[in-house]
Amino acid sequence: MGRPCGVALVGGQCPSLSSCEPGFFEYLRGLDASGVEVEALKEGAIAFPRVTLIKVSGPLAVGQLLETTLLNLVNFPSLIATNAARMRHVAGKNKRLLEFGLRRAQGPDGGISASRYAYIGGFDGTSNVMAGKLTGIAVSGTHAHAFVQSYVGWQNIKDPSLDHQSGDPSKSINLVARVRSLKRGSGGRWDATNESECAAFVAYAQSFPNGFLALIDTYDTLCSGLENFIMVALALVEAGYKPIGVRLDSGDLAYLSRECRRRMDEAALEHKCPALTECVIVASNDINEEVILSLNNQGHAIDAFGIGTHLVTCQAQPALGCVYKLVEIEGEARIKLSQDIEKVMIPGEKKVYRLFGEGGQPLVDLVMKKSQAAPVPGQRILCRHPFQENKRAYVVPSRVEEMLSVIWDGPKGTSALPTPPDEARANALAQLEQMRKDVLRPLNPTPYKVSVSDELYA
Numbered sequence: 001m002g003r004p005c006g007v008a009l010v011g012g013q014c015p016s017l018s019s020c021e022p023g024f025f026e027y028l029r030g031l032d033a034s035g036v037e038v039e040a041l042k043e044g045a046i047a048f049p050r051v052t053l054i055k056v057s058g059p060l061a062v063g064q065l066l067e068t069t070l071l072n073l074v075n076f077p078s079l080i081a082t083n084a085a086r087m088r089h090v091a092g093k094n095k096r097l098l099e100f101g102l103r104r105a106q107g108p109d110g111g112i113s114a115s116r117y118a119y120i121g122g123f124d125g126t127s128n129v130m131a132g133k134l135t136g137i138a139v140s141g142t143h144a145h146a147f148v149q150s151y152v153g154w155q156n157i158k159d160p161s162l163d164h165q166s167g168d169p170s171k172s173i174n175l176v177a178r179v180r181s182l183k184r185g186s187g188g189r190w191d192a193t194n195e196s197e198c199a200a201f202v203a204y205a206q207s208f209p210n211g212f213l214a215l216i217d218t219y220d221t222l223c224s225g226l227e228n229f230i231m232v233a234l235a236l237v238e239a240g241y242k243p244i245g246v247r248l249d250s251g252d253l254a255y256l257s258r259e260c261r262r263r264m265d266e267a268a269l270e271h272k273c274p275a276l277t278e279c280v281i282v283a284s285n286d287i288n289e290e291v292i293l294s295l296n297n298q299g300h301a302i303d304a305f306g307i308g309t310h311l312v313t314c315q316a317q318p319a320l321g322c323v324y325k326l327v328e329i330e331g332e333a334r335i336k337l338s339q340d341i342e343k344v345m346i347p348g349e350k351k352v353y354r355l356f357g358e359g360g361q362p363l364v365d366l367v368m369k370k371s372q373a374a375p376v377p378g379q380r381i382l383c384r385h386p387f388q389e390n391k392r393a394y395v396v397p398s399r400v401e402e403m404l405s406v407i408w409d410g411p412k413g414t415s416a417l418p419t420p421p422d423e424a425r426a427n428a429l430a431q432l433e434q435m436r437k438d439v440l441r442p443l444n445p446t447p448y449k450v451s452v453s454d455e456l457y458a
Contacts, residue, residue: 007025035410036057037409039406042419043419044424044425045428046435051367076113077116079319080117080314084119085428087307097123099311101118101307105312111312115132115135116135119135120424121425144215145218148201151200152196156200160175160177165241171239175239193223193224194219194220194224212232212241215249216260217251253300254299257283282303283304288310323345327347327349351368351372356397364449369453372453377399381397384453
């Protein structure tokens with residue numbers, strides 16, 4: 001016996017529908033989206049308050065049934081991408097950002113979505129292997145503290161050898177013996193490092209000689225972890241490999257990163273090993289936008305940030321309040337009024353254009369009636385505040401970009417292809433680059449103007 005269809009389930013599980021006529025359920029069974037057209041912003045686009053994200057045209061009942069689904073599909077992804085973009089902006093273009101949030105995400109689905117939309121917002125990779133498989137995002141990560149803790153000494157390493165990077169068997173080295181030799185010949189500098197941690201690093205380097213990135217704060221970051229890393233890194237270079245770097249997961253990240261950089265540079269000079277100067281420093285441990293800003297103010301030597309909890313749970317704003325409102329029916333405009341002016345909807349079916357100045361920076365987003373002709377580059381157009389009579393200005397755009405495009409055309413039976421994450425990410429980063437710096441600054445940003453046309457205002 002087959003499973004009952006969704007309509008039967010609704011009829012049986014919703015007491016309020018138990019008295020409905022059978023014809024109502026037959027009507028539901030015949031519903032589809034063939035009469036619906038959906039327009040949306042390009043994925044990765046920057047959107048400001050009162051700019052339409054998605055416009056749905058079609059039968060009222062179908063449009064109403066789509067409300068919860070569309071809001072669910074828009075709110076969380078937009079929130080994650082926005083959070084990621086803000087972190088990208090304060091970190092700068094040259095820092096590597098990695099999403100480490102799966103353990104704190106709202107379930108497996110939330111974890112996969114967070115990885116994808118953090119990448120679109122400007123992150124470079126994720127520690128979520130499944131997200132990498134499903135989306136093609138680069139996967140990156142390090143070993144755990146538990147890996148280091150599981151080693152008690154050199155006896156845990158059964159085979160001390162390491163093949164040379166060239167593949168020449170005659171150049172293979174005894175990695176354990178070489179690291180211990182460096183330790184003995186350090187003149188006392190490396191005598192106090194934790195030996196079991198050093199053994200763990202050697203074992204990790206044997207398994208991943210081309211990806212040796214060590215988590216160095218299991219016991220003592222500077223006196224043990226960093227020094228053990230340097231020893232193993234020197235031995236790896238002798239075997240033809242290039243060590244990647246270190247990860248800090250606790251403590252004063254600004255100070256520790258600067259000290260790690262200083263000591264690695266000193267060791268590079270002392271041992272004539274330039275590869276150490278190229279090793280990166282990755283920082284994690286409750287990183288958020290404010291922490292990155294603070295680190296910038298203090299001065300740091302961090303090359304990459306691993307960000308988890310504050311990214312995927314959006315602790316600064318855990319929910320995004322996108323709304324879905326009726327603005328026109330059968331050609332007649334409709335408005336939802338409120339004592340709170342921010343909740344008053346602009347009535348009527350609309351189009352949205354972004355107007356650019358001569359320098360290529362966006363000046364204003366202009367909301368217009370659907371029936372109006374598009375703004376013309378080089379010709380002035382009146383832009384009005386949606387609700388305040390005395391706030392208006394003429395703008396002469398050098399370029400005009402229509403922001404909404406059809407992604408689903410039910411009557412024609414066509415739909416747009418999903419945007420690949422790389423394309424959406426490139427779009428987001430390009431739009432961030434276009435925006436004026438005062439609009440994007442974290443403290444007291446200049447409000448970006450969203451205006452309406454004179455005809456729509458009237």
